[in-house]
Amino acid sequence: MRNFMNNLRNNFARFMYGRYGLDQMGRFMSNSLMVMLITSLVLSLIFGPTVVGQVLYYISLGLLIWMYFRMFSKNIYKRQMENVKFLELQRKYGGTFVKKWAHLKQRKTHVFFKCPSCKLKMRTPKGQGEKHVTCPKCGTQFTKRT
Ligand SMILES: [Zn+2]
Structure with a gap:
C-alpha cells in the first residue's frame, strides 16, 4: 500500500x-468556486432548483x-502573466472592498x-457630544458633533 x-x-x-500548478489566482478560483458550489447546494436543498x-x-x-x-498548462509564462494581472486587480479592488x-x-x-x-479623513467614537478636534496633519482646530 x-x-x-x-x-x-x-x-x-x-x-x-x-x-504550471497552483498560484494565487488558482487558489482564489478554487476558494470562490467552493463558496459558489456550497451556496448552490444549500439553495437547492432549501428551495429546490432555482435559477440562481x-x-x-x-x-x-x-x-x-x-x-x-491553468494548473496543468505548460505555457508557464502566459499563466504567470495572468497571475500578475490578477494580483493587480486584487490589490486595486480587493483593498477598496475590504476598506468599504x-x-x-x-x-x-x-x-x-x-x-x-x-481634507484628511478621520474617525471618532460616537456619542461624545461636541468634540474638540485638532487635525493631526495640519493642526486645524474645529468642533464636531458625535
Ligand atoms: Zn487638516
Whole structure:
C-alpha cells in the first residue's frame, strides 16, 4: 500500500513536471468556486432548483475547468502573466472592498469626517457630544458633533 501511494505520488509529480500548478489566482478560483458550489447546494436543498442556484453551479463548474486548465498548462509564462494581472486587480479592488466593508461595520459605532482645511479623513467614537478636534496633519482646530 505504501508502495502504491509512493508510485501514485511519483506519477503525479512526473505528470506535473513542467506544468504550471497552483498560484494565487488558482487558489482564489478554487476558494470562490467552493463558496459558489456550497451556496448552490444549500439553495437547492432549501428551495429546490432555482435559477440562481443553477447559474452558480455552472459558474463554479466553469471555474473548476479553468482552474485545472491553468494548473496543468505548460505555457508557464502566459499563466504567470495572468497571475500578475490578477494580483493587480486584487490589490486595486480587493483593498477598496475590504476598506468599504470595515467602514460599513464601524458606521454604527464611529463618526467619519474630514478635516475642513486639508481634507484628511478621520474617525471618532460616537456619542461624545461636541468634540474638540485638532487635525493631526495640519493642526486645524474645529468642533464636531458625535
Ligand atoms: Zn487638516
